[in-house]
Amino acid sequence: MRTEDVLAAIATGLWRWDNASGTVTLDGEAARLLGLPAEPVVLPEVAVRSRFHPVDWNEINGIVNLAVAEGTLAEARLRIMDEDGRVLRTVRSRSKPRENRTAEGRVDYELIGTIQEIAEPQPGTTAVHTPITGDWRRSREAFLLDAGRALAEARSTSEVLRVAASLSMPGFSPDGLAVFGVAGDRLSIIGHHGHGPGAEAPFTDMGLETDYPATEVVRTGRAIYLPTPEDYKRRFPATWPLAQRFGRESWAFIPLIVAGRTMGAWMAAFKHPVSFSPDERSVLTTVARMLAQALQRAVVAESERELTTGLQRSMMPQLGPEIPGMTIAARYVPTGGGLQVGGDWYDVIPLPSGRFALVIGDVQGHDVRAAGLMGQLRIAVRAYASEGHRPDAVLSRASRFLAGLCSSQEDADGLAGDEDADFLSPRFATCLYVECDPGTGMLEVARAGHPDPAVRMSDGTVLVRPTAGGLPLGIVPDTDYPTTRFALEPGETMMLCTDGLIETGGHDLDTGWARLRAILEADADVDARADVGAGAGSAGAGSGGPGAGHLERLADLLVQAVHGPSSHHTTGPLADRREDDIAVVLLWREHPAPGREGLPPHPARPARRTMLTVAQAEPGRISGVRRQIRELLHDWADPEQVDSAVLMVSEMVTNVLVHTDGDAALLAEAAGERGARRLRVEVADSSDELPHKRQPGEMASSGRGVLLMEMLADTWGVDPRGQGKSTWFELYERSKRDETAEEDDPG
Structure with missing residues (x-):
């Protein structure tokens, strides 16, 4: 008897579906089951497809692809329709897909199998395979969507495993999970869930x-489904005792494949029996694909974090030993993309003279090349400083070094394509170099295109210190960098930062500084309250602040203003993406301890002062002088007095630049209790000619300096010096209410 006759006797037909030719071959029984005449026939694919319910047809492609990937049978339930769209019967198809690759590289499939009619379950009975319902399909799609979203958001291997353990699959959630990895020729456990501590021990170092x-899954790349303990024991008798003790009923072992490479295996174990229908296998396989991709992303991210941490540790210096009378705090936060390394850096350099240098800089760019140039430039600056060169000489040499370095790299990479033009273009760097004398607090500053330093005075007033500067490093090899000198008084804090701290978040230079000034002043209020709470004679009061830890807190506050809370040492990668690298260095000069011989006690209300020089060649810096006076008097009671002080200072400095051949050196100091302070401003120059009163005409553009001081100052004068003179004035703080009372006083 022929095989076809035997199958026909049990209402089972044979079919052959050739995807390459687009034809389907049916025997007589298969044709009958499809509602056609009961005779062998070869039909176009579209003619057979029209006989299937559209919903069931949409499931076939996924089932066939799954069977091809796993090397198993493709099994599906199909509803057969007549010409009027009514369901004739339901059949089960079982077929073996074979993959054929053409010479052109195209992949075609051939399905050879059986088709058999099955009875629909009656109400109140249970079928072995329930029909696919719309509710189940919607719940499956919702589950896969949620699972994909959760796994895509996981950022580490542990997070991926937590997400996988929390997945609730529709209708058949596993209670035990394990993820296996491959290390050489050994199997390892990456993580597991649903097992007790130490349960993974027998599987941690298993040969492939x-x-x-x-x-076997790792070796073959094909999934293994074990619906019953008997299946497990029959197929893997040697390792069955390892699995038996967990009391599970069904197991699925699915390969974790990324880019065609099997990177491990995923085990889903069930305490209840699971038949692993095609729909259940489809869900498990889809989850395994997403899990493999999530694990791959996590491994890459963790490798990048490890590399980033190593680079940062090698590039960022330690702050070194304590400096008598001074405290330093620093932070570096990389930009959020890529390897999270960039061109910002800072350094603290001991000098042969016993002083030390603070350096902060920013190499153009946020890529690996910027980080490499930064490392070389930092070493060069440290070498020049350690040789004992002055600040201006250090920056001049560093500029020549960077220009030569970029030029040599450009020559070496001259054969690179156009797509590398931006990466290989010449780079420049901004830099601020400060030489500090711990004993006197004197600072010598050289600046190469970098933001000016800011100083928070003892009473909380914040000033941006204008400093002379030159071009960024590397633009013109032979560039001069003038030096600016000023003193950091006891209790004052200096801040050096890169532009990432100022301009991130849509801020420009002015609004960025305003944001930082508010943070610095608010922190000063906290320190002041801590001093009051500590009481006289306490450690906090004696040191001019609530302990050295206040500088670390301030550094964190400044960084948080840009991207949110950070760790104590912000060198690791952060979750959010920032626009630019951030580097910030804080230097605080302590108050002298009270009672030490030869030192004054800690003042209750320290004076605030500013000093700066305006050179003949820099008349544009007069606007900076006016801004300094306004910042110095930011809380002065009478705004009109502030306007008067700004006008007089502008006139005095301008007179020096116009009527002498030297520079103007300004010293401004505000002292006393708030509401009754005294402002004294001195402008010194090298000329011996004293100012004299003139009577300027209505159209005159000068000659009003002395008249202004007679009208606006409470007192003023000119003091001859050994070489040159000092013109000064004083203003005594008064409120608008005081002025009104004076005007109303009949006396």
């Missing part, structure tokens, strides 16, 4: 040749 489901 071991007769175990996960090792």
Whole structure:
């Protein structure tokens, strides 16, 4: 008897579906089951497709692809329709897909199998395979969407495993999970869930040749489904005792494949029996694909974090030993993309003279090349400083070094394509170099295109200190960098930062400084309250602040203003993406301890002062002088007095630049209790000619300096010096209410 006759006797037909030719071959029984005449026939694919319910047809492609990937049978339930769209019967198809690759590289499939009619379950009965319902399909799609979103958001291997353990699959959630990895020729456990501590021990170092489901999955790249303990024991008798003790009923071992490479295996174990229908296998396989991709992303991210941490540790210096009378705090936060390394840096350099240097800089760019140039430039600056060169000489040499370095790299990379033009273009760097004398607090500053330093005075007033500067490093090899000198008084804090701290978040230079000024002043209020709470004679009061830890807190506050809370040492990658690298260095000069011989006690209300020089060649800096006076008097009671002081200072400095051949050196100091302070401003120059009163005409553009001081100052004068003179004035703080009372006083 022929095989076809035997199958026809049990209402089972044969079919052959050739995807390459687009034809389907049916025997007589298969044709009958499809509602056609009961005779062998070869039909176009579209003619057979029209006989299937559209919803069921949409499931076939996924089932066939799954069977091809796993090397198993493709099994599906199909509803057969007549010409009027009514359901004739339901059939089950079982077929073996074979993959054929053409010479052109195209992949075609051939399905050879059986088709058999099955009875629909009656109400109140249970079928072996329930029909696919719309509710189940919607719940499956919702589950896969949620699972994909959760796994895509996981940022580390542990997070991926937590997400995988929390997945609730529709209708058949596993209670035990394990993820296996491959290290050489050994199997390892990456993580597991649903097992007790130490349960993974027998599986942590298993050879790939071991007769175990996960090792076979890794070797073959095909999934293994074990619906019953008997299936497990029959197929893997050697390792069955390892699995038996967990009391599970069904197991699925699915390969974790990324870019065609099997990177491990995923085990889903069930305490209840699971038949692993095509729909259940489809869900498990889809989750495994997403899990493999999430694990791959996590591994890459963790490798990048490890590399980033190593680079940062090698590039960022330690702050070194304590400096008598001074405290330093620093932070570096990389930009949020890529390897999270960039061109910002800072350094603290001991000098042969016993002083030390603070350096902060920013190499153009946020890529690996910027980080490499930064490392070389930092070493060069440290070498020049350690040789004992002055600040201006250090920056001049560093500029020549960077220009030569970029030029040599450009020559070496001259054969690179156009797509590398931006990466290989010449780079420049901004830099601020400060030489500090711990004993006197004197600072010598050289600046190469970098933001000016800011100083928070003892009473909380914040000033941006204008300093002379030159071009960024590397633009013109032979560039001069003038030096600016000023003193950091006891209790004052200096801040050096890169532009990432100022301009991130849509801020420009002015609004960025305003944001930082508010943070610095608010922190000063906290310190002041801590001093009051500590009481006289306490450690906090004696040191001019609530302990050295206040500088670390301030550094964190400044960084948080840009991207949110950070760790104590902000060198690791952060979750959010920032626009630019951030580097910030804080230097605080302590108050002298009270009672030490030869030193004054800690003042209750320290004076605030500013000093700066305006050179003949820099008349544009007069606007900076006016801004300094306004910042110095930011809380002065009478705004009109502030306007008067700004006008007089502008006139005095301008007179020096116009009527002498030297520079103007300004010293401004505000002292006393708030509401009754005294402002004294001195402008010194090298000329011996004293100012004299003139009577300027209505159209005159000068000659009003002395008249202004007679009208606006409470007192003023000119003091001859050994070489030159000092013109000064004083203003005594008064409120608008005081002025009104004076005007109303009949006396």
